[in-house]
Amino acid sequence: MDQNVGAMDKRVRTVVGAVAGAASIATLAGAAPLPALAAPVLGVVALAMLATAATGTCGLYALIGVNTCPADGRGSR
Secondary structure (H helix, E strand, C coil), rough: CCCCCCCCHHHHHHHHHHHHHHEEEEECCCCCCCCHHHHHHHHHHHHHHHHHHHHCCCCHHHHHHCCCCCCCCHHHH
């Protein structure tokens, strides 16, 4: 699968993944006033965001035809 996630998109996904992961852990520890169901949902969001940032590919982007990589086709690493 070709890379379809650009450099800025990777940065945003990394930040969103880190925040979601921290919120998930805080919910599990009882430090965040969120429902218990929020912890696994936030955990899955965190893993998805961090995985797509690390690999540079997004399955949803591929399905809908979005590509945030540079036009030269090399991708950003």
